[in-house]
Amino acid sequence: MNHILPLIITFLAGLLMIVSEFIPHKPFERIVSELEIWFMIISGFAIILGQLSLIKMNVLKIQYKSENWKYCVVTLISFFIMLIAGLLWGTQNQGGIIGSGESLIQSIGSKPFDYIFDNIYQHLMASMFSLLAFFIASAAYRAFIARTLESSLLLISAIFVMLGNTSIGTSLTSFLPENLNFLHLPTISAFIMDYPNLAGQRAIMIGAGLGIIGSSLRIILGIERSWLGGKK
Amino acid sequence: MKITTIDRRWIFLFILIGVGLPLMLPLGFKLEVTPNVQTVYNLIESTPENKVVLLSFDYDPASKPELHPMAFGIIKHAIDRKQKVACLALWPMGSQMVDDVYQNLKKEMPDIEYGRNFINLGYKAGGIVTIQAMGKNLKNVFPSDANGTPITNYSILNSIHTLKDFAWICSFSAGTPGLKEWIMVAKDKYNIPVTGGTTAVSTPGFLPYLNDQNQLTGLLGGLKNAAEYEFLIQRKGTATAGMDAQSVAHIIIIAFIVLGNVAFFVSKKRKKD
Amino acid sequence: MIQFWTMLGLWLGALSTLAIWSFLYKDNPFYKIAEQIFVGVSAAYWLIYTIYNILIPNLFSKILTDPLANWIYFIPGILGIMMLLRIIPKFEKLSFYPLSLLIGTTAGISLLRFLKSDVLSQTTATMLNPFSSGNLAVIIGQFIIIIGTITGLVYFYFSKKHKGFIGYNARLGIIFLMISFGASFGYTVMARISLLIGRLQFLLGDCLNLIK
């Protein structure tokens, strides 16, 4: 029963958002933009919740000396170094508790927070991202096998588009005369991208859009309440 | 069949080498030069000596891999043709991009001299409004260069009063403000030839400007076009290397797909037998 | 001094890259360390980011400078604290109130946004005259768009068995979906290889000076 009030709040908030779309009159637009700021503030508080969970989990692992517990020490140390650096001297645009660390900038080149960001964090991000170059190759090798009609189509359209986008594709078909231009790999690749690909994407977008509309309505009407944990 | 379960780490190794090697030793795959790139090349090639040209750096480090090689190639070409290059930035980080290109150019081109045939005017906020103001009076907008030295100290801009005095304008553009604003003011209003370099993502949006009215005089779109330009000026730079690496990586991936399929059909046949 | 720190920065960057890549071979202590540093540093980064860029400008500075004019911000402030009270099991249920506000708002906003930009605008974009161009390829292409979109939608039809006429259309729909997946896969390869090129340019160029 203690779910009644949250469900009413959900209903009213959802309804307000929908109604305000159609009413240009004051104060509806203002309410919507205000609620967006509220959203940010609440999730801003929530982020602390996540950090506490992170610290707790790592401390527990260290305490019980569970497997790989030594690495949890690394997590905690790097977390607190970054946190303290940010709190004490601030970030690129903001000063911290004890100022902006001008003398540190003189010797390191930037604030400690930014130094870690530029020299460690950014590289970790870029390297993790670049793993995709390897994985996209291994996934292609495994998935693009002409087992069925579907997987053959997947394979063929992928290869045409891949070839059409680099210089090899251009040179492979460059011997073809001008009036057979439609057989040039870049032309075929562009055709696949512009038509069948677009059609597939559209069907997914419209379908998923309807799915989102349906789920949103279920949530607003209180039919879908799993996020509250309970069913009824 | 063993080959269907090939350790995927072999694929990783091939990709790593296939991308790494061409970066160090560019192969220079033959590229078909597309008409838009040729137009840009012709524009610079046909501009008389001692004319001053304007380059606008409208991007930040995120688009560096694509736009940097273009900026480098075009400036080098212009200076080789004995034109004088003035650079400015409509994006805050653009000025650093200019410096970076200049430092690298200096290593290759000893006859480049700051203030005589190259100048960095630095960053100005305001986008289209700034461009319009330059159309009226350039020296009001840029009284000094990026380092704060008055531009009258240098000889390069002696003959320049407004935008109209530049032989052509080129914008390396990753968004707004950028090439579009230059077309709207410099080309549409003052009828100065405008060309540009854009990221692959934003290229389709500029194709309509390549029309009968020559709103754009050629366009470099993405790494592939940058490599074609390097091919035209006969310099194997980072775009060529990058494009080579792309091609090799694509060949490797396709080769593995073919291998996988062959193995699949062979094993299917054996099962049948 | 500054040179030392720049040099150290390059080394740190190179080591981070190699440690992450070592995962491609197998899980190992270097990856584990890099992973944990990544998790720790990024968690702290987002915390600091949230404090400086969201909580201070949107809440604290408003409440502290002029609490009376900005009284309304006490509401999200209190809701935020209710969210935090999840830590104490006794007050756990209090977090339902901010959560229900957020979910209701999300549902309302998504409903309209997707109706407008995904459903309606994609539908009108498909209402095209296939014969509008004289080019045969374009005419075929436009027919493909119309048929592909419709049959793709039939594939997502849930309340009818996929057999007979519907089954036939749904099968055609899945064919279009597969071509589309293959095409976007192939199209993405180039972008992903570029990421590796960027990394190698850092390692081979900036660190080792092997790239001219």
Place this chain on the structure above:
Amino acid sequence: MKKRLFCITIALGILSMLMSAHLFKVTDYPNDDGSAIKLQWDKSILESGHIELYKSTDNKHFIQIPLSSDMTEYVDKDSTFSGNMVFYRLDLKNHAGELVNFYKSSAIPKAQWFNTDKLPLLIILILFSSAIAYYVLSAKQGKELYIRKINGLDAMDEAVGRATEMGKPVLFVPGIMDLDDMQTIAGLTILGKLAEKTADYHCKLIVPVSKSMVLSAAREIVKTAYMQAGHPDEYQPDNIFYLTDDQFGYVAGVDGIIMREKPAANFLLGCFYAESLIIAETGFASGAIQTAGTAQPSQLPFFVASCDYTLIGEELFAASAYLSKDPQQLGSLKGQDFGKLVIILMIITGVILEIFGIHFLKDFFNIS
């Protein structure tokens, strides 16, 4: 004579006012909250010189509005408008900067209660919502509803069973977005059903999350599921934990978990971006059965390529109805299908009309 001249002057004045009303139009900006006025002037004005625009709230003190020289339209947005008359003057100057002519006009900014531009949106919204509501109600009254097979979901039991046999955990990844993305909520709904199964099988369920609010919601959902399955004591909140908000930091962590815990079944359901393939390929290498689902068209190819089962787009949102077989949920799914039917009919009608050069339907639903 003087009288005649006077008459002519008056007539000319009226004429010029009429002309100016034609050449320089000032009207209330429609469908807004009363904070904008729309100004339009004829292109012919620009031919004889350049223009300067001034505005005033008292018709005495005019202030200039900066314009660029080629504009023929301007929307004056001013939040200080209070429903009083606003006056505008358009000065035409020659190249020497001398005033050649001027035009004056005024308007009262008004706020509207309904945005008529959005009428088609409202029509479709009411149509779809009432269809969904109708089917939900008829389902409530006991009408049997059919739902077609969704592959990945049937395999859920099998995957959890296999994990239990092998004594390995099940991993659930809800994507990297917060609760403000409906895909995350759809993923969490499936998590509830999954948790009931792992509770039944006494199988360990690991849920690393990337957003704190998702952490709260996921814990609540799993806790309830374990209670409903009759094993509240087996619920372990610490198995649902936060890693980091960062996209790739999160992936690094998830990859680590996959390689160390070696879960036998991975469920990747929610909103995914570039990380989709990194997680799916690592999961494949670890030998897990993988079920993925997202509505991100750009990431679906990678899930299709490296996972065993993929929920494509709308299937992700249909999953909770499919798994629960709850009549109300099934009813809303039926309503969505009605929406699809309407759209297919709209497309077919639209295409036919377009072929005959009738653009009415397309234009009507084209909302900018």
